Amino acid sequence: xxxxxxxxxxxxxxxxxxxxxxxxxxxxxxxxxxxxxxxxxxxxxxxxxxxxxxxxxxxxxxxxxxxxxxxxxxxxxxxxxxxxxxxxxxxxxxx
Amino acid sequence: xxxxxxxxxxxxxxxxxxxxxxxxxxxxxxxxxxxxxxxxxxxxxxxxxxxxxxxxxxxxxxxxxxxxxxxxxxxxxxxxxxxxxxxxxxxxxxxxxxxxxxxxxxxxxxxxxxxxxxxxxxxxxxxxxxxxxxxxxxxxxxxxxxxxxxxxxxxxxxxxxxxxxxxxxxxxxxxxxxxxxxxxxxxxxxxxxxxxxxxxxxxxxxxxxxxxxxxxxxxxxxxxxxxxxxxxxxxxxxxxxxxxxxxxxxxxxxxxxx
Numbered sequence: 001x002x003x004x005x006x007x008x009x010x011x012x013x014x015x016x017x018x019x020x021x022x023x024x025x026x027x028x029x030x031x032x033x034x035x036x037x038x039x040x041x042x043x044x045x046x047x048x049x050x051x052x053x054x055x056x057x058x059x060x061x062x063x064x065x066x067x068x069x070x071x072x073x074x075x076x077x078x079x080x081x082x083x084x085x086x087x088x089x090x091x092x093x094x095x
Numbered sequence: 096x097x098x099x100x101x102x103x104x105x106x107x108x109x110x111x112x113x114x115x116x117x118x119x120x121x122x123x124x125x126x127x128x129x130x131x132x133x134x135x136x137x138x139x140x141x142x143x144x145x146x147x148x149x150x151x152x153x154x155x156x157x158x159x160x161x162x163x164x165x166x167x168x169x170x171x172x173x174x175x176x177x178x179x180x181x182x183x184x185x186x187x188x189x190x191x192x193x194x195x196x197x198x199x200x201x202x203x204x205x206x207x208x209x210x211x212x213x214x215x216x217x218x219x220x221x222x223x224x225x226x227x228x229x230x231x232x233x234x235x236x237x238x239x240x241x242x243x244x245x246x247x248x249x250x251x252x253x254x255x256x257x258x259x260x261x262x263x264x265x266x267x268x269x270x271x272x273x274x275x276x277x278x279x280x281x282x283x284x285x286x287x288x289x290x291x292x293x294x295x296x297x298x299x300x301x302x303x304x305x306x307x308x309x310x311x312x313x314x315x316x317x318x319x320x321x322x323x324x325x326x327x328x329x330x331x332x333x334x335x336x337x338x339x340x341x342x343x344x345x346x347x348x349x350x351x352x353x
Contacts (some may be wrong), residue, residue, distance in 0.1 A: 006135075025135050030248070037241055038137035041144050 009035035010060060011043055012053040021053050032056075107280035109160050110183065111290055112224070113173070114326060115216075116156030117184035120174055121334075122205060123149035124341050125192055134195055140242065145202070148234040155227045161225075175345030179328070179335050186325035187270040189334045193263065196256070199245040200263035206239035207303050208274045208296070215291035224289065243307055250311025257312065264308070267318050272321040274300065 006028040012021035024043050029035035035054040044052065063071055075081060105113065126146035133139035158171035167173055187205055192198045213235055216228035249256040275297040277285065284290035308315050324330070344351070 029137065033244060034248075037244070038141065040237075041141040042137060045140075045144055069325060 006030050008057040009039070009054045010057050011035075011039040012055070013039075013043055013049040014051040015048055017050060021051065026057060027054070029054075052088075105160075105164070107284060107331065108221070108289065109163055111284055112156055112160045112163070113181075113279055114183040115212075115224075116153045116160065116173070117182050117246035118188050118205070118209070119156075120153035121182065121184040121337075122151060122188040122202075123147070124337060125189065125201075125280070126198075128337075129192055129198065139173070141197075144239075145238055146241055148238065152227070152231045152234070155230065159223050159227060171345065173183060175342045178332055181328060182330065182334075182338070183326050183328060184269065186273055186322055186331060187267065189330060189337065190267065190270065190327065191333055193266075194259060196249050196259035196263040197266070199242050199249065200267055202238065203242035203246045203307070204267055204271065204274075205301055206235060206242050208234045210239050211296045211299050211303075212291045212293075215296060218288075220288035246307060246313075247311040250308070250313040260311065261313050264313055265319070268316040268319045269322050271319075273323045273325060276323060276326065 007030075008026050009029055009032070010025050010026050010080050014021045021075045027035055027038040027042060032054060036052060039052050039054050043049065123146045126142050126149070129139075129142050129158045131139070153174065154170055157173045160173060161167045161169055168176070185205075185208075189199060190197075190201055210232065213228040216224055217232065219225045219228065242260050243293045246260060249260040251257070252260075275293040277290075277293050280289050305315060
């Protein structure tokens with residue numbers, strides 16, 4: 001297998017307990033085991049993580065850029081979906 | 096072993112500590128030579144991470160040798176100021192990088208020995224040795240996991256990768272018996288509960304390595320000519336070249352800092 005044939009894996013790191021995994025980048029690897037090792041080497045060497053997920057990039061279903069309008073513009077005008085029409089108690093002011 | 100060239104100026108415990116330091120120091124330097132030459136970017140980072148882990152461990156051992164005998168100066172003086180005959184590393188650690196299979200086979204054979212030795216040293220009567228071993232072993236556990244995966248991946252891969260890995264194992268097997276040789280001084284430290292007992296480590300090492308070789312569809316060499324001498328300061332010729340490169344900056348500018 002040529003190294004250019006190696007599939008891409010997306011890497012997700014959970015930095016602390018209680019937080020969710022965050023996408024941090026991607027690695028090339030021949031399989032999941034190697035993807036996990038490579039992710040560990042590249043993305044946790046400065047003590048960034050407590051947990052790693054790797055996912056075959058092909059397994060991710062992404063929204064298409066050309067559908068951006070249909071997907072995302074409609075809520076912009078629907079201001080009533082935001083909880084901005086009533087006074088919040090002072091104790092939750094930062095919400 | 097007690098009257099060998101390498102022991103001058105060191106008691107037997109310091110000599111043992113230097114042996115523990117020189118293995119990771121020399122292997123770390125070999126791995127360093129691969130910087131910007133690794134087959135892929137991810138592997139590049141992995142190799143350099145391993146190298147840096149090993150330098151960190153070497154530093155801890157050298158600092159301890161200096162703490163026991165301040166006349167030695169500092170850890171830089173020990174790493175960069177000693178001549179070839181004063182290095183007590185295993186011959187396995189100084190072997191050249193060869194191809195990627197050679198590099199990973201060398202790494203795996205050493206990693207298993209390193210982990211077993213550090214495991215034993217965690218129980219050392221010398222509390223500082225036990226502490227350094229306990230600190231190093233987590234890193235070495237991971238090194239072994241990674242190099243083992245590569246031995247299996249290449250051994251049980253394509254015909255070509257299998258052939259490369261098999262010839263790497265055949266070549267490096269000449270340095271396997273030296274892992275377990277202990278001179279009189281070291282055996283005394285074993286009797287005192289300070290040094291690791293290599294005869295029990297040898298049994299575990301052979302069992303572990305055989306299992307991996309079977310999984311990797313590789314054959315263990317038999318009747319292989321065995322080479323010794325690294326632990327007594329007798330090194331192979333390429334080692335001098337490696338050392339010259341490693342020490343050139345320090346020797347040209349002693350005491351330089353950055």
